[in-house]
Amino acid sequence: MSIATNLLAINKKLGKSTKLVAISKTKPVEMLMECYDAGQRIFGENKVQEMLDKQAAMPNDVQWHMVGHLQTNKVKYIAPFVSLIHSADSIKLIQEINKQGAKHHRIISCLLQIYIAKEETKFGLDIQEALDLLQSESFTQMQNIRVMGVMGMATNTENLKQVREEFQHLKQFSDTLKLKFASDIHPLHEISMGMSSDFEIAIEEGSTLVRVGSSIFGIR
Numbered sequence: 001m002s003i004a005t006n007l008l009a010i011n012k013k014l015g016k017s018t019k020l021v022a023i024s025k026t027k028p029v030e031m032l033m034e035c036y037d038a039g040q041r042i043f044g045e046n047k048v049q050e051m052l053d054k055q056a057a058m059p060n061d062v063q064w065h066m067v068g069h070l071q072t073n074k075v076k077y078i079a080p081f082v083s084l085i086h087s088a089d090s091i092k093l094i095q096e097i098n099k100q101g102a103k104h105h106r107i108i109s110c111l112l113q114i115y116i117a118k119e120e121t122k123f124g125l126d127i128q129e130a131l132d133l134l135q136s137e138s139f140t141q142m143q144n145i146r147v148m149g150v151m152g153m154a155t156n157t158e159n160l161k162q163v164r165e166e167f168q169h170l171k172q173f174s175d176t177l178k179l180k181f182a183s184d185i186h187p188l189h190e191i192s193m194g195m196s197s198d199f200e201i202a203i204e205e206g207s208t209l210v211r212v213g214s215s216i217f218g219i220r
């Protein structure tokens, strides 16, 4: 199957309220261009250097999303152009994103990465940490960061019932956050959940951004 065919098949399943982030990590620019030529504009990468190389090579109207763990000392490289950081997973990182936003005279959009999986994961905030962060004095002072919502990764399991429950959990948490904290500055309406193996379930459970790689570009 071609990239264009894959893209069309996925787009048909999206519905009105879900956008597709094409996860192009490890894939060459020629494949990204094939995807771009088929109409895709949002691309996601998980490594800073790879994103920089591809950003330089691709057309200017591509929106670049960072989906991988981001080291604090690398925020500065993507700060001038990144469209959404899905992986804001600590107060330290959020402070740095805000600082780099100020330096580049822009407001950088991000999602709070929440851990919903039952397996040990290194990165992400638990629900209490996310609540504490949004209420903290230092966060409310920040003027160059915009929290668009949350991101989560389900457990890597064949048990689709469990995956669905984890997505439901994130959706419920997102609803609570929106009710308590949504504002003009922090809309909190985005829910980034769903990858190649589970994006259909994620859409059913209210995902607004699915992050699909191998179903578009082939296995890595």
Ligand SMILES: *Cc1c(COP(=O)(O)O)cnc(C)c1O
Pocket: 023, 025, 046, 067, 068, 195, 196, 197, 211, 212, 213, 214, 215
């Ligand atoms: C690689 C990756 C994806 C895409 O995974 P596929 O299974 O190839 O669709 C989604 N989200 C994150 C954070 C990733 O690192």
